[in-house]
Amino acid sequence: MPLRVDHEERRRHIAEALLRIADTQGLQAASMRAVAAEAGVSLRLVQYYFDTKKALLLDALARLGAQLQARMDAWIRAAGSPPTPRGIVTALLSCILPTDQESRRITRTYAAYHALVLNEPDVLDKQGTLHPDLLESFLARHLRAAQRAGEIDPARDPEMAAAGLLAMTNGLGSSVLGGQRTGDAALAILTHHLDELFRSP
Amino acid sequence: MPLRVDHEERRRHIAEALLRIADTQGLQAASMRAVAAEAGVSLRLVQYYFDTKKALLLDALARLGAQLQARMDAWIRAAGSPPTPRGIVTALLSCILPTDQESRRITRTYAAYHALVLNEPDVLDKQGTLHPDLLESFLARHLRAAQRAGEIDPARDPEMAAAGLLAMTNGLGSSVLGGQRTGDAALAILTHHLDELFRSP
DNA sequence: TAAAACGTGATACACATGTACCATGAACAT
DNA sequence: ATGTTCATGGTACATGTGTATCACGTTTTA
Numbered sequence: 001m002p003l004r005v006d007h008e009e010r011r012r013h014i015a016e017a018l019l020r021i022a023d024t025q026g027l028q029a030a031s032m033r034a035v036a037a038e039a040g041v042s043l044r045l046v047q048y049y050f051d052t053k054k055a056l057l058l059d060a061l062a063r064l065g066a067q068l069q070a071r072m073d074a075w076i077r078a079a080g081s082p083p084t085p086r087g088i089v090t091a092l093l094s095c096i097l098p099t100d101q102e103s104r105r106i107t108r109t110y111a112a113y114h115a116l117v118l119n120e121p122d123v124l125d126k127q128g129t130l131h132p133d134l135l136e137s138f139l140a141r142h143l144r145a146a147q148r149a150g151e152i153d154p155a156r157d158p159e160m161a162a163a164g165l166l167a168m169t170n171g172l173g174s175s176v177l178g179g180q181r182t183g184d185a186a187l188a189i190l191t192h193h194l195d196e197l198f199r200s201p
Numbered sequence: 202m203p204l205r206v207d208h209e210e211r212r213r214h215i216a217e218a219l220l221r222i223a224d225t226q227g228l229q230a231a232s233m234r235a236v237a238a239e240a241g242v243s244l245r246l247v248q249y250y251f252d253t254k255k256a257l258l259l260d261a262l263a264r265l266g267a268q269l270q271a272r273m274d275a276w277i278r279a280a281g282s283p284p285t286p287r288g289i290v291t292a293l294l295s296c297i298l299p300t301d302q303e304s305r306r307i308t309r310t311y312a313a314y315h316a317l318v319l320n321e322p323d324v325l326d327k328q329g330t331l332h333p334d335l336l337e338s339f340l341a342r343h344l345r346a347a348q349r350a351g352e353i354d355p356a357r358d359p360e361m362a363a364a365g366l367l368a369m370t371n372g373l374g375s376s377v378l379g380g381q382r383t384g385d386a387a388l389a390i391l392t393h394h395l396d397e398l399f400r401s402p
Numbered sequence: 403t404a405a406a407a408c409g410t411g412a413t414a415c416a417c418a419t420g421t422a423c424c425a426t427g428a429a430c431a432t
Numbered sequence: 433a434t435g436t437t438c439a440t441g442g443t444a445c446a447t448g449t450g451t452a453t454c455a456c457g458t459t460t461t462a
Contacts, residue, residue, distance in 0.1 A: 026319060026320020027320065028320055111319055114375075114379070115315075115317075115319060115320065118227060118378065118379075119226070119316065120227065120229075157393065160394070163390045164369050164390055164393070164394050167371075167373045167375075167387075167390070168369040168372055169368075170368075170371075170372035170375060171367070171369055171371035171372035171373075171375070172364075172368045174368075174371060174372070178318075180334060189365055189368070192358065192361045192365070193361070
């Protein structure tokens with residue numbers, strides 16, 4: 001009974017099936033057929049809505065990015081109003097740390113993509129995905145604001161601190177995904193370093 | 202001319218072919234046939250010296266671990282004798298940062314394995330590979346030594362600092378492999394944070 | 403009402419992969 | 433000298449992959 005159908009809705013449905021597989025079994029388990037089965041549609045439909053697998057991967061990645069973005073916005077908004085600089089920084093960093101189930105999912109899926117791009121650099125053509133250093137400069141800006149507010153030693157270099165914090169958070173997240181640490185332990189380590197950064201000189 | 206042959210040498214030759222592929226093209230490009238071609242032997246020989254692909258992967262991983270271990274030993278030894286605590290810490294961390302070609306190779310290959318273990322957790326059965334927290338406690342021990350030597354503020358928590366530094370270094374390495382930063386830039390960031398840690402209170 | 407476009411199913415194709423099997427000649431043991 | 437083990441080559445098999453093709457009913461359009 002093929003009525004006129006909402007293409008965007010179908011694409012979303014299929015792309016999210018892929019993300020679900022990438023989360024639970026890794027991206028290389030996300031074959032076209034597996035995605036079709038997970039989405040409950042036929043293989044032909046996956047091909048119909050996404051001409052090629054690369055297109056599907058890219059579309060799903062864009063949706064994942066949007067989800068992360070939404071999550072960060074929500075966390076920053078939840079950091080209180082008006083937000084303190086530290087509140088924003090904490091929200092931003094702990095948001096990309098796999099602590100609760102949702103962030104675990106997002107982080108794990110991102111890791112799957114990261115793994116893919118490491119070994120197949122041609123698949124994802126310079127798709128920045130907001131990560132590269134946009135986040136880093138954003139972080140640095142708020143660290144500078146914290147300095148002006150007297151919450152951070154003015155002798156600190158905000159750019160360096162931002163780069164270090166972000167790298168540390170990524171590394172902590174990686175260790176959590178690797179099972180070497182619990183999410184709470186990672187958060188504790190991050191908080192500890194934030195405490196050290198955010199203390200009057 | 203099949204003379205009696207050195208098995209260990211053959212295995213090493215094949216395993217290193219795999220590591221070479223993992224470095225340049227990623228682990229999923231390392232099919233049995235590709236490894237055979239890279240090693241310049243027939244597919245049958247790869248099967249002969251490694252019963253299964255899993256065995257080959259594990260053997261190669263062990264060799265990679267040994268290479269990293271050797272590199273760390275060399276760097277620590279090169280840190281001077283007698284080594285200062287900071288020298289050891291710096292050597293240890295900058296050793297797992299992809300700066301020169303050799304460390305780039307090792308780090309990239311490790312990343313390939315990391316990617317594999319994320320998505321196929323059964324392949325590498327709890328093969329610690331020295332990373333988990335052995336390194337971390339080693340680092341913490343030397344940070345404590347630096348505290349006793351008066352090089353680090355005694356108010357610092359060595360465990361926390363070690364965990365943070367290691368995570369930061371991993372994160373920096375990841376960003377270098379991802380092409381967002383040059384190896385020297387990453388090293389500069391790390392050095393900056395070491396400078397901040399190693400200053401008299 | 404006829405024809406074109408849409409949504410969907412089933413299936414085929416070409417290829418890559420890990421593994422298993424068979425063969426063969428050289429080296430060694432008795 | 434002969435039979436057994438060793439090292440190696442070649443190749444087949446079963447499976448999974450992305451993609452392409454054919455077919456068919458439904459909806460829209462002219």
